Amino acid sequence: MSDQSNFVIIGGGLAGAKVAEALREKDFAGSIVLLSEEEHLPYDRPPLSKEHMAGKKSLSEFTVLPSQWYRDHHVDLRLGTAAHSIDTAAKTVTLPDDTTIAYDKLALATGSSSRRPPIPGSDAAGVYYLRTVDESDALLDALGEGKRLAVVGAGWIGLEITAAAREKGVEVTVAETADLPLLAVLGPEMGTVFADLHREHGVDFRFGAKVDEITTEAGRATGLRLGDGSTVPADAVLVAVGAEPNIELAKQAGLAVDGGVLVDAALATSDPDIVAVGDIAEQDHPVLKRRIRVEHWANALNQPAVAAATMLGRSQHYDNMPYFYTDQYDLGMEYVGSTPREGYDQVVVRGDAGKREFVAFWLDAQNRVLAGMNVNIWDVTDTVKALVASGRPVDPQRLADPATDLDDVYVQPTDPD
Template identity: 40%
Template sequence: MNRPIPYEFEPRPGPAGMQQIVIIGAGHAGFQCCASLRQEGFGGKILLVGDEASLPYQRPPLSKAYLLAKASASDLHFRPERFFQDQHVQLVRTRVESIDRTAQRISLQSGQRIAYDHLVIATGSSPRKMALQGADLDGVVGLHTLGDADGLRPRLQPGRRAVVAGAGFIGLEFAAVARTLGLDVTVIDVAARALARAVSPECARTIADSHTEKGTRLLFGCGVSALEGRNGKIAAVHTADGKTLPADIVVVGIGAQPRTQLATQAGLAVDNGISVDEKLLTSDPAISAIGDVAGFPDAASGRRIRLESVQNASDQARSAAARLMGKAVSHNAVPWFWSDQGDIKLQIAGLRSVDDEHVVLPEPQGQAHTVLCIRNERLAAVETINRPGDHMLARRLLAKGVRLTAEQARAPAFQLRDLH
């Protein structure tokens, strides 16, 4: 079957006669790419293919405002339906089954095929699942999609017992919301501390203390060994060190993996994500990859990395769109991240390494502080808690590549703005 999807639009070819760009994935990267293509002046056809029924939406509020019922589903939409009509972006709500690189077309679940002059893969990542019997019990849930959040919201009743597997961003954000709603919350992680792969020990300690003060139990150095059910529903979690935790809800937040299946089947180079160059091109010059699914060369570290963040997805989408419109682009943005956990606002600029020297700037009040990560006499990353001004300054400093030693940073009179 090779039936084209109806598309009422008179296209104007872009650079090199490009008439149709197809984007697989309607998350942050996919949406931003189609919006940026129009902003850059692309007059050809754009098809945005996503496998969820809703309009493209923001994921970060799912674990915060949406669970607290402070935001509706429509509040999460990037734009209303009218935007896509006005911008002549064809939304295709179905799953892509395969990519035919030779014919330059994709096949949909329906059997329809869509041709492309350039293909952008923005399929994102999917949450890791527990490889345990009982992982499919009622009440064992993830928190990745709007559907996940819709299924979770009615369960968040005061007095219920929630066990969170994983002390990463999603797990801790959920824990903060659950405590606010009056649930009994226990977070467990095989690592020795919270956010072990994401932040410094100093920053992790402040965050853990905040959760503990609000009544969340944190159990580190132990994993889930078994899930116990009763009448098809979760009843308890058993830990590797012998504890039994009664549970009405188990939220699984043990990381994510890039959705590379389509790329692998199509024969594209894949290594911790779809391999791309500094222009975000894959091993096929007619295909780009952006966002969580893309593994790219990081100029600062000299390594290939893959980032799971809204900022990275949006920045790469803008870079790819500009390049497709003929601009000379080499993607090299300073990465930054954030996480809201109750009254904690964690912001990170740059990428820390386990070998970095850490300097904690004096704390003027309460939980607020700034951690400088210094590597080879340069500022490599900055972690802030409840200091948005320091975070914004850090992003500018990291973009400039400022030099700084730990000795300089520890001087009594040192302030971050001195480097500006």
């Protein structure tokens, strides 16, 4: 690339900052403009429902790069600046004030927004969502000893906030449409583990619940009214029913989209001069052999190096396994892999699920490992990744036996007669 090339990055989260950093590490000497809708320097988002919510980390501790880095590396970081539209023919980005920025290559790192279901009362004071540090701070200020929190949704964000709130002495009721927490992600076997964990810490679950209304008084939330007519009194309400990828810019620009922005193994979109990374990237994964979109920190951290290489015309593929983690009370967990929409055949547990010290494996009908989750057992993630990546069948009995090395659980091919 010429030293006169102009690269533009839209999105000021972890992924956007890491694209800029990777470009400079790969000796790109042209101009870089990074557009960030928030006023804060780019920061990691996992602490918003974890360490920051628990009062263990301040924003400066999970800011990706200090302001001096952008100055030293000649990155034009424009905080509080959204992109209004993209013209792929003219290769320009238009800002809300109608000014334009020309680009030779463009990276989309626009992330996700909290899903906001049309629940009556959801615009009242005391109703919270969680996607930004400002939202995290506002919710944190609302929680304290003796307060009551109603959580709509038993996904990762809802459960992590629930755990943090309980440890602050907050009474928590969780309303969930499914029969268990995390059912769509983990299935009933592991969903039960998390239900038991939270019940042991005094959480009131309302499963199979439809939220008809967020009740209010004088414009402020007072709780929930459920479909069965029951009510949940609360001083604050958190709506945590998932996220929507921010793909409107990509749609408007005519890029190929489905659930996210469609990208190939190198993270290039249908326009060869545009890449997409992080939450919005629906990738043709070279190992899993299917399209996958992952809304987790690891992709935002690791995809940018590949995206930067693609922008620079270098051949590189993103083949990392999907990965995420959670910390709730005394439970620490890492998850690697992905189960397809059509599901899995069985779950094999290695260890003691009752004590929450185990590794769970999701297997398909051919006994191939689709995903693995280690709970309070560490230093096995790389081995689990290898099991998933191998695509080889395993022996479920050996897999379940802690005395058998994980490298020795594969089914050995039968010698021909």
